Amino acid sequence: MKTSFEKIVDVQAIGGRNPEKINDLSAFARSESFPPSAADTERVLFVGIDFQNDFMENGELGVPHSHRDIENATKFIYHNLEKITTIAVSIDTHQPKQIFHPFWWVDGSGKHPEPLTIITLEDVEGGKWTPAEKYEESLEYVRNLEKSGKKQLCIWPFHCIQGTTGAALESQFSNMIHFHSFARNANLQKIVKGLDPLSEMYGIIKPEYDRDHYCNHQFLESLKTYDKIIVAGEAKSHCVLESVKQIAEHYADNREITSRIFLLEDCMSPIPGFEKVTAEEFNRLRNQYKVNIVTSESFTL
Structure with missing residues (x-):
């Protein structure tokens, strides 16, 4: 590939101000000659959950080791740019007056x-x-x-308040996923969640509880069209865990789909204090639903 990783991602800028402009990234991407993602014979989905500024180490609800997770996730996407068909990202979005604030x-x-x-x-x-x-x-x-x-x-600290810098995608992760979109002529899916004042919504599929029983059926159905579903994000103990649980429980009778899920364990970290229960839940996902737990370095597409 003509464009180096360092032209897209500045590791020192993770969690901070973005030195790159999106139009420059577009120009770099146009210099490449990747086939469009629509031509992929094996369809691969990368799901990035809540890689946002407020969940970075210096954010309002900072997750320890999140900067390392961003570095690992962006390197994985870079090295597999030609093989990843679609990238979908969730964007946790709140108002000050919500039931968990x-x-x-x-x-x-x-x-x-x-x-x-x-x-x-x-x-x-x-x-x-x-x-x-x-x-x-x-x-x-x-x-x-x-x-x-x-x-x-x-009750969480105020975080990911709509329209604030904290709610925005982390800059270097944003660089990489938009570069992929430009280079592969691929639609970048952005899933906004968490605006209901009367419910927490950790998972990307549905809230913890709401009267209307909202469910993102469209996204669930789209998962059937992919051969591999790769997941990374923050925090491992909450939004990542609940997202994967919701998908696995929806497809509980279809191991063909749940076994397509690969969790990049070195691209996610838990909120302190939740390590033990998270490890137990991940083991359950592996044993009960055949979800794969791998690292970004060991897993190859």
Whole structure:
């Protein structure tokens, strides 16, 4: 390939200001002679989950080792540019007033919860934490989280607020996926998630709970058209894990599809404190659904 990795990705700039301009990347890509992705006989999907500034090490909800994950993921895409048919990325997008942000809740003295506070059904029913509005809907949400065995309601720091720099794709990852789009004449799929004020949406398929039972059926159906589905992203313990679980559970009776999933374990990291449960869940995905857990260096297309 004529364009070096370093012309696309500046490893020192990961998590910071982008030194490259997108029109320059387009020009580099046009100098290449890759066949269009539509001509691929083996169809490969790369799914990048929430590689956004606020999940970088210096972000509002920074994930340790996320800069390393970006470096590994971008090198993997670069070395497999001609073999990756489509890239899809999720973009976590929020408003300040959502059920998992501090503004939503107050205690008896009118104070908001600190980040990482866990709010249980007992807390809400007993009045320890009260929603500033939409009491019945909030109670319903917490009740259904516990009823379905989902993750408990965790209050997160404000992050990925719509329109802010923190919500944007990390710059060097953005460089690489847009370069791929230009060079392969491929549609770059961007999946915005997380705007419902009354629900957390870790996974890219559906919220933790919502009255309308939203499900991204279009994306699920599209997975049938790929021979390999490669997944990377942040955080391994939350948005990556829930996304893969949702896909695997949807196709629970079709191991032909779940066995096409490859998780690049060195391109994702957990939120501290969730390492053990994440490892257990990944083992379950491998044993129950035949999902493949690999590294970007060992896995070849």
